[in-house]
Amino acid sequence: MKLLIVGATGTLGRQIARHALDKGYNVRCLVRNARKASFLKEWGAELVIGNLCKPETLLPALEGMEAIIDAASARATDAIKQVDWEGKVNLIQAAQKTGVNRYIFFSILNAEKHTDVPLMEIKHCTELFLAESGLNYTILRPSGFMQGLISQYAVPILDNQAVWITGASSAIAYMDTQDMAKFAIRALEVPETKNQTYPVVGTKAWTAEEIIQLCEKLSDKTAKISRIPLGLLRFLRGFTHFFQWTYNISERLAFAEVLASGKALTAPMEQVYEIFGLDSKETTTLESYLKEYFSRILKKLKELDYEKSKSKKKKKTPFKSSV
Structure with missing residues (x-):
């Protein structure tokens, strides 16, 4: 199958590209910068320069493409509406014109329940637009990537820096993007997934406090926790919304407020695994993911300390000792 992957340089998209290539798909990646996407070409993918907003x-x-997997999302510096709404409308309409047979779209879990949050409203509207497009679609709804927890929790704890959390954190069923990639490719292979929407979430929902405790245990370090009151988060969201140049900040604070609402972001997955023909026992758990990360990092730190101490011992003084 000839497959176009959109967002292939991102955290999720690169895993989809890797998995698709490993399974023998003919992969083309839509990229804005060929140099930054050179690793995809080295893996065996074809690169084509393009932009959702053009x-x-x-x-x-x-x-010549038969299917699209859309894993693109706006970066922190992008305007969410331009990329995640106007850009996706452009892509869906282009797919209609070229006769693409399948369209896999990554949305957000419970997007329809938070239409006051710009990003989630846009994801929900895109779901509706795609469903009415006439394309054979599958919508996958993750709640969070395990990869994002490294910079949010693991790195600050190792560096003795503050870990910022809200007063009341939502339990989130994070999933490894490698496992999400498996669902995306299987959606192309299982006819029953056509014109359906599925949650794609991890085996357990974790609060920020539980993740911090796990990181402390695995790193043998104590976290420095700084809490942001939910009221302050709401004030900042309202304040930044007053100014045009801070709209994007306001939109992202609104999403952060959802994550701090205390309402769990998770969903039952038993039937989903059955439909996709995947084994839940093979899904990466958060414990194993973080354990592997910390073991690799701590081993590397020990090696660096050993090399540093070894070089100090070898260093000779330019002065001779006097008797």
């Missing part, structure tokens, strides 16, 4: 670049990229 519709004229999409038709050539889709030429």
Whole structure:
């Protein structure tokens, strides 16, 4: 199958590209910068330059493609509406014109319940637009990536820096992006997934406090916790919304407020695994993911300390000792 992957340089997209190539798919990746995406070419993917916000670049990229996996999302510096709404509309319309047979879209779990949050409202609207497009779609709804926990919790704890959390954190069922990639590819292979929406979440929902405790145990360090009151978060969201140049900050604070609401972001997955033909026992748990990370990092730190102490011993003084 000839497959176009959008967002292939991202945390999730690169795992989808890797898994698709390993399974023998003919992979093309829509990228904005060929140099930054050179690793995809080295893996065996074809690169085509394009931009969701430039519709004229999409038709050539889709030429000859049978399916799309859309894992793209706005970066912190991007305007969410332009990329996640206007850009996705452009892509779906281009898919209609070129006769693409399958479209896999990554949304967000419970997007329809938080339409006051710009990013989640846009994801929900995109779901509706895709469902009405006439394309054979599958919508996958993750709640959070395990990869994001490294910079949020693990690195600050190892560096003795503050870990910022809200007063009341939501339990989130994080999933490894490698496991999400398996669901994306299986959606192309299982006919029953056509025109359906599924949650794609981890085996257990974790609060911020539970993740910190796990990191402390695995690193043998004590975390420095700094709490942001939910009221302050809401004030900052309202304040930044007043100014045009801070709209993007306001939108992301709104999403952060959802994560701090105390309402769990999780869903039952038993039937999903059955439909996709995947084994839940093979899904990475948060404990094993963080254990592997800390073991690799701590081993590396020990090696660096050993090399440093060894070099100090070898260092000779330029002065001779007097008798």
